[in-house]
Amino acid sequence: MNTVIFRTIAPALTALMVLFSLFVLLRGHNEPGGGFIGGLIAASAMALYGISSGVQAVRRALYFHPITMAGFGVLLAAASGIPSYINQVPFLSGIWWKLPLGNGQYFDLSTPMIFDIGVWFVVVGAITAIMLTLEEAD
Amino acid sequence: MVDPTILSQAMKTTPTLLADWNIIMPMLIPLVFAAGSLMLRGKDKWQMPMAIVAVLLSLFGAANLFLDILYLGPQSLTLSGWLAPYGISFTADALSALFVLVASLVTLLILMYSPADVDKAAIKSGYYTLVLMLLVGVNGSFLTGDIFNLYVWFEVMLISSFGLLILGGEKIQLDGAVKYAFLNLLGTTFFLIATGLLYGITGTLNFAHLFTQVANSEAEGTLAILSLMFLFAFAIKAAAFPMYFWLPAAYHTPRVAVSAIFAGLLTKVGVYALIRIFTVVFPEGNGAAFEIFGILGGLTVIVGGIGAIAQTELRRMLAYLLMSGVGILMIGISIHTDLALAATVQYAVHSMLVMTGLYLLSGVIGRMAGSFEIAKIGGIVMQNHYVAIAFFGLALAVSGLPPFSGLWPKYMMVQAAFMNDNYWLIAAILIGSFLTIAAVGRASIQMIWRGGDVDTPDGQYEARGQRLGAKQLRVMMLPIAIIFMLSFALGIMPESLIRQANLAAYDILNIAPYVKSTLGG
Numbered sequence: 001m002n003t004v005i006f007r008t009i010a011p012a013l014t015a016l017m018v019l020f021s022l023f024v025l026l027r028g029h030n031e032p033g034g035g036f037i038g039g040l041i042a043a044s045a046m047a048l049y050g051i052s053s054g055v056q057a058v059r060r061a062l063y064f065h066p067i068t069m070a071g072f073g074v075l076l077a078a079a080s081g082i083p084s085y086i087n088q089v090p091f092l093s094g095i096w097w098k099l100p101l102g103n104g105q106y107f108d109l110s111t112p113m114i115f116d117i118g119v120w121f122v123v124v125g126a127i128t129a130i131m132l133t134l135e136e137a138d
Numbered sequence: 139m140v141d142p143t144i145l146s147q148a149m150k151t152t153p154t155l156l157a158d159w160n161i162i163m164p165m166l167i168p169l170v171f172a173a174g175s176l177m178l179r180g181k182d183k184w185q186m187p188m189a190i191v192a193v194l195l196s197l198f199g200a201a202n203l204f205l206d207i208l209y210l211g212p213q214s215l216t217l218s219g220w221l222a223p224y225g226i227s228f229t230a231d232a233l234s235a236l237f238v239l240v241a242s243l244v245t246l247l248i249l250m251y252s253p254a255d256v257d258k259a260a261i262k263s264g265y266y267t268l269v270l271m272l273l274v275g276v277n278g279s280f281l282t283g284d285i286f287n288l289y290v291w292f293e294v295m296l297i298s299s300f301g302l303l304i305l306g307g308e309k310i311q312l313d314g315a316v317k318y319a320f321l322n323l324l325g326t327t328f329f330l331i332a333t334g335l336l337y338g339i340t341g342t343l344n345f346a347h348l349f350t351q352v353a354n355s356e357a358e359g360t361l362a363i364l365s366l367m368f369l370f371a372f373a374i375k376a377a378a379f380p381m382y383f384w385l386p387a388a389y390h391t392p393r394v395a396v397s398a399i400f401a402g403l404l405t406k407v408g409v410y411a412l413i414r415i416f417t418v419v420f421p422e423g424n425g426a427a428f429e430i431f432g433i434l435g436g437l438t439v440i441v442g443g444i445g446a447i448a449q450t451e452l453r454r455m456l457a458y459l460l461m462s463g464v465g466i467l468m469i470g471i472s473i474h475t476d477l478a479l480a481a482t483v484q485y486a487v488h489s490m491l492v493m494t495g496l497y498l499l500s501g502v503i504g505r506m507a508g509s510f511e512i513a514k515i516g517g518i519v520m521q522n523h524y525v526a527i528a529f530f531g532l533a534l535a536v537s538g539l540p541p542f543s544g545l546w547p548k549y550m551m552v553q554a555a556f557m558n559d560n561y562w563l564i565a566a567i568l569i570g571s572f573l574t575i576a577a578v579g580r581a582s583i584q585m586i587w588r589g590g591d592v593d594t595p596d597g598q599y600e601a602r603g604q605r606l607g608a609k610q611l612r613v614m615m616l617p618i619a620i621i622f623m624l625s626f627a628l629g630i631m632p633e634s635l636i637r638q639a640n641l642a643a644y645d646i647l648n649i650a651p652y653v654k655s656t657l658g659g
Binding site for chain 1: 155174
């Protein structure tokens with residue numbers, strides 16, 4: 001795996017895959033996609049970067065420890081239930097906010113999206129942590 | 139826009155009061171704190187205070203829920219605004235609330251003991267996070283109103299327990315963990331298959347809805363087989379007679395605080411699942427399930443007692459005593475009258491507290507003697523009176539002798555068996571109690587009264603250096619003292635617990651309020 005072509009292409013490909021994973025994450029509410037599959041794509045991106053540039057490079061690029069990211073994801077997913085507390089509906093009910101963009105257009109924000117972002121963080125964090133540990137053991 | 143009348147058939151349209159959230163708090167609070175402590179890993183000093191705060195808050199939440207249910211009857215919250223059975227329900231009755239309360243209390247006591255037992259390396263590997271996640275799984279299992287979610291909470295609990303079991307990574311731990319993991323995964327797989335088949339027959343997974351669907355179902359033969367599959371799955375979890383091997387193989391390998399939390403919580407969750415499924419889903423036992431419960435329970439009591447006598451390692455002996463207690467709980471489910479179920483609930487609470495106390499105490503004794511082999515332990519009474527008294531008291535409690543909490547549930551159980559003409563179950567309980575007394579009596583003579591090692595002659599005391607500092611001993615003895623007091627208080631004033639247990643038994647046998655709280659109407 002130590003060819004010049006791979007090492008040159010991998011970082012660009014990683015950036016592209018992370019971007020695609022965010023796209024899959026955000027389209028997940030109404031179309032195929034979502035936090036889990038998006039997270040897997042991002043974790044594959046990390047794997048690719050790890051194979052080409054080494055574990056240390058991935059850890060530097062992530063900045064946060066992957067386990068910390070997973071913990072943050074669980075926290076975010078749990079926190080997405082909190083607005084229900086204020087709106088007097090059961091835990092984890094979907095609550096929507098419409099941000100006006102002008103011209104009668106709206107941008108929909110919702111608690112299911114926050115939950116999904118939490119799932120994304122859990123999957124990226126957990127899978128990357130497992131993968132980096134396995135890579136390091138070699 | 140959807141027609142509001144159609145919407146109101148699938149979604150909850152009335153406002154949810156904040157008090158309705160009480161039911162998820164014992165699960166949600168430790169989950170949030172576990173996530174927090176995962177994020178703060180590396181900050182070792184923060185881990186312990188965070189875990190204590192989390193468990194104190196969930197204990198408060200559990201007490202709140204307990205009082206709610208005491209005054210209002212079973213409570214239910216169906217998440218995300220859908221109505222049951224479309225949404226996922228959390229439903230709690232007096233049984234769940236009592237168990238959640240005791241589980242949170244036991245976890246708190248173990249966290250108080252932990253600083254003396256858990257080293258830096260274990261904290262770095264996430265000891266406190268795993269304990270909190272274990273509590274999440276246990277409380278979730280007690281509170282869920284949905285059989286598939288019961289499976290999910292079991293998995294949460296199992297994965298955390300795998301993590302706790304191998305903290306330290308010694309060879310014997312891995313050996314125990316393999317047996318533990320294999321048999322538990324087998325049980326979980328059976329549970330999942332049976333759940334799938336049940337869904338195929340009834341078309342629902344919600345406990346309350348299952349109650350109505352199973353009553354109307356005509357697939358009696360399949361349901362009878364399913365009931366046996368559930369029985370098999372949870373008998374493994376609860377460590378009942380033929381499938382108990384994993385428990386003595388695994389419970390003496392991790393550090394003492396971990397053994398104690400396993401002893402206090404894990405098998406009881408299996409028993410809780412048995413009670414729940416065999417009252418809500420199979421209220422008549424469907425087929426021979428209740429007879430099989432009786433046979434397995436009786437054999438578990440006796441085999442546990444014999445096993446306890448045969449062991450030479452203190453914690454392995456305790457594992458068999460724990461198993462013997464599970465047998466008594468199964469006998470209670472088998473007799474299935476209100477008296478027997480009240481005794482079951484009471485015994486479960488007693489066993490959670492006392493077995494935790496005994497395991498914690500085994501840690502103190504093991505540290506004082508430098509070994510867990512009964513032959514190598516000696517002279518405890520000369521080293522520290524309080525440790526000797528605590529062992530004596532908890533030994534009386536576990537064998538069901540007055541003035542401790544073990545007496546009353548056993549007495550009620552024998553009475554219930556007597557009223558049902560189940561004489562061989564009475565024999566099993568009494569023989570099991572006798573074997574337990576013999577086992578703890580022998581351990582007590584050897585460890586507490588003998589001067590030193592196994593060869594020390596009578597009347598001689600082999601002075602050893604103090605292995606355990608006074609400050610550390612105080613930290614370790616405080617939770618044990620609390621359990622000792624609780625067990626003593628429940629022994630001389632049993633009415634308080636009997637009243638709660640009667641309430642729980644009433645809720646177990648009268649499903650209507652439980653169903654109504656979930657499905658409404």
